[in-house]
Amino acid sequence: MLTVHHLNNSRSRRVLWLLEELAVPYEIVTYERDPKTSLAPPELAKIHPLGKSPVVTDGGDTIAESAVILEYIVDKYGGGRLVPPKGTPEYLKYRYFMHYAEGSLMPYLLLKLITGRIRKAPALVRPIAKAIAAKIDGGFVGPNLARHIAFIASELASRPYVAGDELTVADIQMSFPMEALAARVPDAPAVIHQFVERIHARPAFKKALERGGPYDVMS
DSSP: OEEEEEETTSTHHHHHHHHHHHTOOEEEEEEOOOTTTOOOOGGGGGTSTTOOSOEEEETTEEEESHHHHHHHHHHHHOTTTTSOOTTSHHHHHHHHHHHHIIIIIHHHHHHHHHHHHHTTOOTTTHHHHHHHHHHHIIIIIHHHHHHHHHHHHHHHTSOSBTTBSSOOHHHHHHHHHHHHHHHHOTTOOHHHHHHHHHHHTSHHHHHHHHHHOOOOTTO
16 A cells, blocks of 8 residues: 655645545555754655655655655556646646746745744844845845746636646645745735635545644745
């Protein structure tokens, strides 16, 4: 049986969601982050050398990286579900957003999270830390993130999901950065919030939360 090595408050929630959408039986092995460092425990390195989550094991195979895991699962267990037909415009959108989520969008959200933490530096150096964070945000993170937000808003202006009218695996891959945008960007366009509300309302998403536990994209 497929086993999800699930780290609390992590991207592995996306794997659980896909498995619930496809009604694929699976087992969970849960790992807890260090409460002080937020790092994954060393036990995860026994599953994959990088010691990161998500990781799944299926028979004798170990698969890591969110997009690779999602594609592996839908290819092996999906039976054609949640993937647009090849050769269609929807399929090209699907493939694009599968890689855009982590390759282009998430780096800026991660930088925004880091600059937010820099602003909370010890009081003695906080003024300098805030000035550094403000320069990074104002000159680099902010303008680039605004460009991505405008792009996503334009893509979702005419359809409910990133590849078309139906949910695909690309929406599951995009869910994590979209939730982060909704939570961290106060003036995020309404279509982004609507997308997040739409995916949160899905029964399979709710089941994934029941199995894997709550998470906080602001962490």
